[in-house]
Amino acid sequence: MSQKGKKIPEWCTAAIVQKMYDAVGSAAKERGTRIFSSSRGDIRILYTEAKGSIQVPSESDSKLYKVEIQRQKPKLGTTCNCVAYEIYGPCKHIAAALLALLVECA
Numbered sequence: 001m002s003q004k005g006k007k008i009p010e011w012c013t014a015a016i017v018q019k020m021y022d023a024v025g026s027a028a029k030e031r032g033t034r035i036f037s038s039s040r041g042d043i044r045i046l047y048t049e050a051k052g053s054i055q056v057p058s059e060s061d062s063k064l065y066k067v068e069i070q071r072q073k074p075k076l077g078t079t080c081n082c083v084a085y086e087i088y089g090p091c092k093h094i095a096a097a098l099l100a101l102l103v104e105c106a
């Protein structure tokens with residue numbers, strides 16, 4: 001997952017990512033933790049100065065979901081392109097993506 005020389009943007013700090021993770025509901029966290037531990041190597045993170053795009057594998061099929069972490073002042077926002085996100089908000093893919101980010105930012 002980590003690439004040597006990859007530049008971690010300023011907004012990606014353990015404190016900020018932890019704060020975003022804390023805002024995710026407990027059910028999504030639980031399922032996200034499962035995704036993270038079973039597919040950690042398949043979670044791909046791309047950074048720009050303004051955002052992070054994280055590909056998170058589906059739990060049930062070979063789909064990839066795209067989680068975006070946007071740098072919005074004064075706070076950061078997370079989105080996912082799955083159906084659950086549209087209905088319920090922060091989903092298990094976001095939780096898994098944030099766990100992967102925590103490893104990178106730590």
Ligand SMILES: [Zn+2]
Nearest residue numbers: 080082091093
């Ligand atoms: Zn999702």
